Amino acid sequence: DAGVIQSPRHEVTEMGQEVTLRCKPISGHNSLFWYRQTMMRGLELLIYFNNNVPIDDSGMPEDRFSAKMPNASFSTLKIQPSEPRDSAVYFCASSLTPHGQGENIQYFGAGTRLSVL
Amino acid sequence: SQQGEEDPQALSIQEGENATMNCSYKTSINNLQWYRQNSGRGLVHLILIRSNEREKHSGRLRVTLDTSKKSSSLLITASRAADTASYFCATDAIHQQKLVFGTGTRLLVSP
Numbered sequence: 243d244a245g246v247i248q249s250p251r252h253e254v255t256e257m258g259q260e261v262t263l264r265c266k267p268i269s270g271h272n273s274l275f276w277y278r279q280t281m282m283r284g285l286e287l288l289i290y291f292n293n294n295v296p297i298d299d300s301g302m303p304e305d306r307f308s309a310k311m312p313n314a315s316f317s318t319l320k321i322q323p324s325e326p327r328d329s330a331v332y333f334c335a336s337s338l339t340p341h342g343q344g345e346n347i348q349y350f351g352a353g354t355r356l357s358v359l
Numbered sequence: 360s361q362q363g364e365e366d367p368q369a370l371s372i373q374e375g376e377n378a379t380m381n382c383s384y385k386t387s388i389n390n391l392q393w394y395r396q397n398s399g400r401g402l403v404h405l406i407l408i409r410s411n412e413r414e415k416h417s418g419r420l421r422v423t424l425d426t427s428k429k430s431s432s433l434l435i436t437a438s439r440a441a442d443t444a445s446y447f448c449a450t451d452a453i454h455q456q457k458l459v460f461g462t463g464t465r466l467l468v469s470p
Contacts, residue, residue, distance in 0.1 A: 247392065268407070273456060275457070275458075279466070284460070284462050284463065285402075285447065285460045285463075287369065287457055287458075289458075290457055292456060297456065298457060316412055321365075333401055333402070335402075338418060338455050346389075346390070346451050346456060347404050348402075348404065348449075348458060349404070350401030350402045350403070351401050352400060353399075353401050359412060
């Protein structure tokens with residue numbers, strides 16, 4: 243398997259523009275996570291899906307952020323309108339979440355480095 | 360914040376030395392994991408220790424867990440320059456699917 247695939251790897255945009263980040267999870271995984279990483283705030287969970295359903299979006303910073311998972315093999319994170327403070331590295335991760343108290347090992351993509359000017 | 364704390368924030372050692380990183384967390388957990396992140400890359404899972412385990416080994420890695428103190432340590436023995444990376448602990452609370460990551464330790468191993 244190719245692992246978690248994110249695109250684009252780098253995105254440079256101007257303030258006010260719409261930004262769409264994409265993620266293809268590992269085939270067979272049933273949970274998908276979007277994270278944001280900055281020097282100041284570290285790694286923050288934005289939202290996660292289980293079986294394509296959003297479970298916890300409490301980390302989504304504002305209404306400008308939205309995420310979708312239309313099927314088991316694709317998810318998007320959209321920022322509209324973008325602001326300079328959204329500049330960060332955005333990671334997608336997937337896992338095969340077990341029932342009960344099993345192991346929950348996450349596999350990360352290479353990330354999208356977003357710069358909003 | 361539910362984020363775990365790690366110390367030290369940064370660690371600089373010579374090749375061949377051992378590196379120890381510590382992690383503290385706040386809630387009761389199922390498991391604790393350690394991840395590694397090379398510069399410009401995503402996180403990679405290293406090792407998982409269950410809440411009913413006290414110590415676990417994997418190659419040059421040794422992890423300990425003290426649930427009474429809500430703390431864990433990661434020991435890398437005989438370090439190599441290629442071990443240079445940031446290391447994060449992550450916990451999953453009981454009945455939670457999500458992981459809470461620590462603040463990370465930046466390890467620099469000099470040849």
